[in-house]
Amino acid sequence: MSARTHATTPRGEAIARLVARRLAMAIPVLIVIAGGVFLLGAASPFDPIHQYYGVDVFSAGEQQLEQTREQLGLDDPVHVQFGRWIGGLLTGDLGTSRVFHQPVADVLAERLPWTLLLAGTGIVVAALLALVLGIVTAWRQGGWLDRTVTAIGQGMEGLPSFVLAFVAILVFSVGLGWLPVAGVTDGDAEATFGQVARHLVLPALVLGASQSPWLVLHLRQSLLTSLADDHVIGARARGLPERLVVTGHALPTALLPFLNVLGTRVPELVTGAVLVETVFSWPGVASAMVEAGLAVDYPLLAVLALLATAAVLLGSLLADIATALTDPRVRADG
Amino acid sequence: MAEQTWRPAARRRAGTPRGRAVEGRAHARLVVGVAVLAVLVVAAVVVPWLAPSGEQFFDYTQVRQGPSGEHLFGTDQAGRDLFARSLAGLRISLIVAVICALGSITLGTLIGAVAGFLGGWPDRLLMRLLDTVNAVPHLLLGIVIVALYRGSMTAVIVSIVVTHWTTVARIVRGEVLSLRQQPFVDAAISGGASQLHVVRRHVLPAVVPQAALSAVLVLPHAVWHETALSFLGLGLPPHMASIGNILSDARSELLLGGWWVVVFPSALLVVTTLATAGIAGTLRDRLVPRRRSELAL
Numbered sequence: 001m002s003a004r005t006h007a008t009t010p011r012g013e014a015i016a017r018l019v020a021r022r023l024a025m026a027i028p029v030l031i032v033i034a035g036g037v038f039l040l041g042a043a044s045p046f047d048p049i050h051q052y053y054g055v056d057v058f059s060a061g062e063q064q065l066e067q068t069r070e071q072l073g074l075d076d077p078v079h080v081q082f083g084r085w086i087g088g089l090l091t092g093d094l095g096t097s098r099v100f101h102q103p104v105a106d107v108l109a110e111r112l113p114w115t116l117l118l119a120g121t122g123i124v125v126a127a128l129l130a131l132v133l134g135i136v137t138a139w140r141q142g143g144w145l146d147r148t149v150t151a152i153g154q155g156m157e158g159l160p161s162f163v164l165a166f167v168a169i170l171v172f173s174v175g176l177g178w179l180p181v182a183g184v185t186d187g188d189a190e191a192t193f194g195q196v197a198r199h200l201v202l203p204a205l206v207l208g209a210s211q212s213p214w215l216v217l218h219l220r221q222s223l224l225t226s227l228a229d230d231h232v233i234g235a236r237a238r239g240l241p242e243r244l245v246v247t248g249h250a251l252p253t254a255l256l257p258f259l260n261v262l263g264t265r266v267p268e269l270v271t272g273a274v275l276v277e278t279v280f281s282w283p284g285v286a287s288a289m290v291e292a293g294l295a296v297d298y299p300l301l302a303v304l305a306l307l308a309t310a311a312v313l314l315g316s317l318l319a320d321i322a323t324a325l326t327d328p329r330v331r332a333d334g
Numbered sequence: 335m336a337e338q339t340w341r342p343a344a345r346r347r348a349g350t351p352r353g354r355a356v357e358g359r360a361h362a363r364l365v366v367g368v369a370v371l372a373v374l375v376v377a378a379v380v381v382p383w384l385a386p387s388g389e390q391f392f393d394y395t396q397v398r399q400g401p402s403g404e405h406l407f408g409t410d411q412a413g414r415d416l417f418a419r420s421l422a423g424l425r426i427s428l429i430v431a432v433i434c435a436l437g438s439i440t441l442g443t444l445i446g447a448v449a450g451f452l453g454g455w456p457d458r459l460l461m462r463l464l465d466t467v468n469a470v471p472h473l474l475l476g477i478v479i480v481a482l483y484r485g486s487m488t489a490v491i492v493s494i495v496v497t498h499w500t501t502v503a504r505i506v507r508g509e510v511l512s513l514r515q516q517p518f519v520d521a522a523i524s525g526g527a528s529q530l531h532v533v534r535r536h537v538l539p540a541v542v543p544q545a546a547l548s549a550v551l552v553l554p555h556a557v558w559h560e561t562a563l564s565f566l567g568l569g570l571p572p573h574m575a576s577i578g579n580i581l582s583d584a585r586s587e588l589l590l591g592g593w594w595v596v597v598f599p600s601a602l603l604v605v606t607t608l609a610t611a612g613i614a615g616t617l618r619d620r621l622v623p624r625r626r627s628e629l630a631l
Contacts (some may be wrong), residue, residue, distance in 0.1 A: 029466050037478055044482035062435065154497040156608035160558055162565055163600040170593055181589065271562075278566060279585070289474060290566050293481035305478050309470050 015324050019317065026313045031086075033309050037290050037302045038085060042078050089306075095299030099291050104303050115284030117196075118203055119273050124213055125208025127262060133212075134219030138254075139246055141224060150220070154215035155197060161210035161272045165279040181283040192331045203280040207272050211265065219258050226253040256327050263319020360516040360616050367612035374606055376427040381418055401594050408594035410583060420599045423577040424606060426570065430491060431556035433550040437495035438556075442502025443538075443545045449503070450510030451533055461507075464500045472497040476563055494559045502548045509544050513537055547614075548619055554610040561603060577603045 069075055076084075088095065094104035137146040156164075173181045179202050223317065226232060227250045235249040277287035285304060292300040401408045408416050449460040460535050467475075476493040483489035513519060513536070562579025563569035572579060577599050584595040 029469055032463075032466050033470055040479060040482055094339050099421050155604075155608060158554065158611055160562060160565075162562070163596075163604065166581075166584075166588060166596045166600065169588055170596065174589060174593075267468075267471040271473040273563060274473055274477075274566070289477055290568070293477040293566070293568050296481055296484070298482075301481060305470060305474050308474050312471060313471050 006203075011324075012198070015321060018320060018324065022313070022317045022320070026310070026317075029313065030306060030309060034086060034089075034302070034306055035082065037305050038082050039078070041298050041302070042081070089303075090109075094303050097292070097297055097300040098156060099295045099297045099300065100288070104300050104308065106309070107300060108285065108303070109287045111283055111288050114282060115273060115277070115286055117157050118200065118207065118277065118282055118284055119269055121204035122207030122211060122276075123269060124260070124273070125204055128260060129208060129212040130215035130219050130258070133216045133222060134258075135246065137216070138220045138223035138227060146220075149216065153217050156210070156213040159210075160275070161206060162275045162279050164210050165203075165206045165276055168202055169279075172202060183283070203276050203282055206280075207269075207276045210272050211269060214265070214268075215258070215261065218261050219254060222254040222257050223250060226250045229253065256323060259322045259326065260319045263315045263317075263322065263333040266315030360619060361396050363612050364609070364616040365563040367609045367616070370605060370609040371613065374424060374602075374609070375428065378421045378428060381421040389502075403597075404473060408521040408592070410580075410587065410592075410595055416580070416595065416598060419575045419580060420577065420602050422575045423580050423599065424602055425584060426574055426576045427557050427560055427578075427603075428606075430487065430494075430560045430576075432555050433491055434498065434556035434560075435552045437491065438552050439502050439545045439549040441495060442499035442548070443506050443541060445499065446503035446506030447510050447533060447537060447541065450507040451514065451529070451537060457507075460503075464503055467497065468500055472559070473562055476559060477566070477568055480568045482561055484568075487570055487574075490560055490563055490569050493563070494556050497559075498552050501552070502545060505544055505548050509541050510537055511542055547617055550610070550614040550617060553614065554607045557603070557607055557610070 085095075087163070092105070094108070096102070097104050097107050100107050133149050137149050140146055169181050172179045180199050181202070183199060227246075231253075232245060232250045235245045240249075273284065273286040274289060276282070277284045278290050281287070285307070288300065289304045289308075291297070292304065346587075410416055410419070425494055445460055445464075449457040475497055476490075479493040479496065480489050483492075519532060519536055522536055527535070560576065561578035561581070564576045565582045567582055568577045569578050580599045581596065581603075584592070584599070587595040
């Protein structure tokens with residue numbers, strides 16, 4: 001009997017197939033979301049002609065409006081308009097944003113890096129917090145630190161991230177005067193590394209901290225389970241040092257579910273980014289979503305909603321790939 | 335040695351000192367949660383109504399006052415009493431949350447029961463729909479809906495119901511699937527009952543406790559969702575004193591040093607969410623211990 005009965009295909013090939021299947025599943029999901037968002041727009045009392053003209057709609061002549069409607073194809077049936085919009089998306093024409101007075105593609109190019117920077121730093125902060133606190137609390141289960149952290153963690157799950165942001169601003173900016181409250185640079189200063197880093201501290205910490213409670217509690221729980229595993233008890237029995245037992249034997253098994261959880265938390269990360277970017281006036285796509293919402297900037301809204309959905313799907317795909325790569329027991333193609 | 339049978343941890347611990355301590359803590363959590371929520375609800379109903387001048391009263395001689403005997407929570411930039419205003423906001427938030435919870439369980443139970451009972455392609459289709467809705471971050475979907483139908487309370491409620499029915503639907507579907515295996519359902523069907531009759535008479539009543547529980551679980555989320563939308567300026571119309579609207583106004587006050595404008599309404603919000611979440615958590619552990627992880631919203 002072969003020792004590899006559970007792995008009949010090479011690992012890489014299986015993962016490639018996993019990616020292909022997930023991508024094939026993502027396409028209908030994205031189309032349905034696009035259709036839903038488009039129908040919402042079509043059914044709303046909001047008239048796109050206002051978007052095209054802005055305030056000028058009141059001074060424009062009836063005939064002129066009629067002509068523009070004709071040009072934009074606003075009187076076509078909904079499915080024709082939808083087809084045109086989707087076709088545009090596929091050929092790279094994302095439409096024009098009214099709030100930012102530039103093509104949606106340019107808005108994305110300008111703002112996406114800032115959001116990636118903030119969200120990336122935020123998730124690193126959250127993961128580090130979770131690792132440190134999760135290990136300490138599980139190792140010293142029932143101790144005062146464990147009880148404090150667990151209580152704070154559960155309390156923070158009821159604390160919206162914008163409230164946390166307010167508290168951080170009150171303490172570190174208004175009270176202590178250490179850190180700036182808004183933007184990525186002071187006034188019109190150049191976006192140097194030092195400037196951006198100083199402005200990044202508060203938003204990233206708030207975003208990371210608001211994401212961490214769930215991760216801390218999750219890692220603590222899975223570490224507690226793995227600390228009771230046979231191989232950990234065996235390691236203890238062999239007299240290995242405590243540090244090695246926890247980080248070398250218990251942690252690796254607990255990290256598997258943790259990796260997976262990190263990937264599936266993308267929706268919460270996006271939500272957190274929307275609120276944190278808004279409070280700190282961070283010039284990313286998440287705060288652009290709010291501005292687009294306030295101004296009924298439909299093309300931008302729709303594209304950003306699709307982008308967020310794609311991010312969520314990508315996150316869960318990455319989580320599955322990570323699991324498949326790190327755990328040989330999991331069948332990647334199953 | 336006596337034969338050992340596996341029992342759930344809670345049952346193994348029942349009666350031991352540790353088990354009693356755990357139960358006692360859970361009970362205390364429930365009692366405290368209910369008491370706190372009761373006080374808040376009474377306050378939210380009574381205080382704005384008793385307030386000498388109402389929560390919308392502008393008094394420009396009393397602008398930006400810190401907390402005092404006269405204004406417990408201080409006043410905002412238009413001299414409105416924040417104590418009355420925050421509680422009025424809490425009242426609106428709670429009303430919206432309750433309507434949303436009812437809407438979510440109605441829609442969720444309907445879809446979950448249909449999917450679970452019919453099985454086959456309707457089930458697959460509905461579950462795909464559920465996955466699709468869950469793939470969009472809920473707040474973003476909310477922003478899209480609310481942006482297109484601005485400033486209406488209905489839009490806020492719809493946006494919350496549309497994103498929160500999925501949890502209820504999944505729970506109800508699972509419950510219906512296991513119900514269908516029960517002998518009494520087989521008996522009813524072999525006795526000649528129509529599908530509609532079986533659903534109405536045997537399936538729905540059995541699902542009600544689960545659905546009611548998930549409604550309580552949805553409450554804190556609905557409060558959070560409404561507050562977040564209002565905070566972003568996309569929720570309830572500005573003239574309604576929702577907690578989110580108050581905090582949205584408070585953002586500019588923060589830099590002027592008016593900490594009370596932020597701290598008190600936030601504290602009220604956090605206490606409410608924690609009390610509801612505490613009640614929901616205890617009820618969940620008590621009613622359906624085996625579904626603990628599934629119900630963790």
